[in-house]
Amino acid sequence: MRWTRAFIGLNFFYSIALLAALAPASIAVAQTANSAARFAVVLDAAHGGDDTGGRLASGQMEKAATLAFSVRLRSLLAARGMAVITTRESDTAVDPAIRAQIANRSKAEACLSLHATESGSGIHLFTSSLQPSQPARFLPWKTAQSAYVEHSIALAGALNSALLHDGFNVTLSRTALIAVDNMTCPAMAIEIAPLRGPDGKVTAEPDDSDYQARVATTLAAALLEWRLEPRQP
Numbered sequence: 001m002r003w004t005r006a007f008i009g010l011n012f013f014y015s016i017a018l019l020a021a022l023a024p025a026s027i028a029v030a031q032t033a034n035s036a037a038r039f040a041v042v043l044d045a046a047h048g049g050d051d052t053g054g055r056l057a058s059g060q061m062e063k064a065a066t067l068a069f070s071v072r073l074r075s076l077l078a079a080r081g082m083a084v085i086t087t088r089e090s091d092t093a094v095d096p097a098i099r100a101q102i103a104n105r106s107k108a109e110a111c112l113s114l115h116a117t118e119s120g121s122g123i124h125l126f127t128s129s130l131q132p133s134q135p136a137r138f139l140p141w142k143t144a145q146s147a148y149v150e151h152s153i154a155l156a157g158a159l160n161s162a163l164l165h166d167g168f169n170v171t172l173s174r175t176a177l178i179a180v181d182n183m184t185c186p187a188m189a190i191e192i193a194p195l196r197g198p199d200g201k202v203t204a205e206p207d208d209s210d211y212q213a214r215v216a217t218t219l220a221a222a223l224l225e226w227r228l229e230p231r232q233p
Helices: 012-021 062-079 096-106 141-165 209-228
Strands: 026-028 040-045 083-086 110-116 123-128 138-140 170-175 187-192 202-204
Touching: 040 062, 040 096, 062 083, 062 110, 062 209, 083 096, 110 209, 123 141, 138 141, 141 170, 141 187, 141 209, 187 209
Parallel strands: 040 083, 040 110, 110 187, 123 170
Antiparallel strands: 026 138, 123 187
16 A cells, blocks of 8 residues: 555546635534434545556455445445445545545544555554644644544544454554545544465455455444444534
């Protein structure tokens, strides 16, 4: 996964959204809480278009694996009554600023940036390395996530517990995250690495359909529990 690689090209629909809503230096944060009847999750399939991401051992590009995983997870979340917003539904490039704007406009309770890699094993959970700050009506665009970091870490903890319970190897980290650092919601990156046996040999690649289905099922159940937990707005 290449965190620092720029996404190129803009989907026309998202371009219009950016021109209408993107502020260069700051963003306004909505002050009203989500309706109890609406629990929105944003799924951000990384890469797309000319930005292919990494190449997996199967020969498939990361952009295809992340889109397939987004589709699987979207279906499971929708079946559990959650509103799901995706940043892309096809092999198109989406600018990082547009990805963040989609998440921010959705007033989501969870925003997941989806990645795949051949490095390491199991599931890698990343939250922003920004230092926590107090919520404000206007937040600097580059560090908007700072007001939500504590909620993001709590979300990562919930997903980590569920994944460990279901037998997955999990790595938790904090790092600078393109797009996620601009999001005004509990947000994180989820990276699927190969599934390995006790001897370290790969038993399933990140784009393996059964492996992805298992991970998606665990995440959907964890997000359903997250939905029911009382939290401060």
